[in-house]
Amino acid sequence: MLSKKTKYAFHALSYLAENQEKGAVLIQEIAFSKNISHKFLENILLELKKAGILGSKKGKGGGYYLIKKPEEITLAKIIRLLNGPIAWLPCVSLNYYEKCSDCPDEATCNMHLIMCQVRDQTLAVVENKTLADLTAKNTDKQTFKY
Amino acid sequence: MLSKKTKYAFHALSYLAENQEKGAVLIQEIAFSKNISHKFLENILLELKKAGILGSKKGKGGGYYLIKKPEEITLAKIIRLLNGPIAWLPCVSLNYYEKCSDCPDEATCNMHLIMCQVRDQTLAVVENKTLADLTAKNTDKQTFKY
DNA sequence: CATAAAACCTACAAACTAAATAGGGTAATA
DNA sequence: TATTACCCTATTTAGTTTGTAGGTTTTATG
16 A cells, blocks of 8 residues: 555645646645645655755745656656555565565566566556646546556 | 565465375474464464465364365465555555545546556456466466466 | 745654564364 | 364564654845
8 A cells, every 4th residue: 555655745746746837835835735744744845855856945935846847757756765665575676676585586486476577567557657647637638558 | 565474374375285285284384394483374374264265174183274276366365365455545445445535536536547557457467376376386387367 | 134934854752553472262183 | 081283362572654843054035
């Protein structure tokens, strides 16, 4: 299941995508609008900034804003950043790889093979869906990739 | 990520599948062979029994055994039982459905739609893979469904 | 320059979940 | 009838997620 943090990130990013013309938007405004704890959201936006997805401006009139087009921000990137690995096993993760302690040989491990398939099927969706797909008002605008 | 409980379940089931000719197998034997805490494994096997996957025999010479063919036990069933929902959002879960608190309307929610796709892609793998695929010694025996 | 407003940073507390342990109860069988 | 091993409940331990607190730095502006 996706964590609250991840869901909050999607909500916040959607808000920023839908209000790009405003320029910098206050944490406060997003938090109130999406019903998220101000301080908790602060941490999330900071992470998104460090990951190069958001920009920020300090001081009066400051706030956060997108520094990429919504079409360039994949769901996979957000999920990996805030939710952690997409794969079901560490030995199958592309971004958080770790050797499985209980598996002697990945090459011949049947579980490994199957979990690779699960990972690839999942990625086929989330690597090809972007923030733009989340904010599209009509299903017509959705880009079905498969 | 799959929980330890889930991985233990797969290990135990594999052991039982590979030792079907033995009849009832001691918890102790599985725990030792797969390096799992005896008591923890006891709980897991009990859950699998209640779910109709395992049978048991009490008293001397007792133990656990499969009551279905390995080909009839899907990975999806085991994962749902021990790991919980396969879906990434409660509003998209087939077996653990719950309305999302922050979503006003599933029918028009873009996230809902995308998460359905993720779920279906995942299920396409784990509903069609069984315990038999886990214990197959050669990759030749694997049944590739896509 | 002074001030207010806002992001930034560090640390911690509370709540929840997963993992493991303990100890006994109950049923079957040699 | 004693032994063996499943069955059940509760508790502890550890780890993660979620949320809170307070201070620091930057910047626009009067």
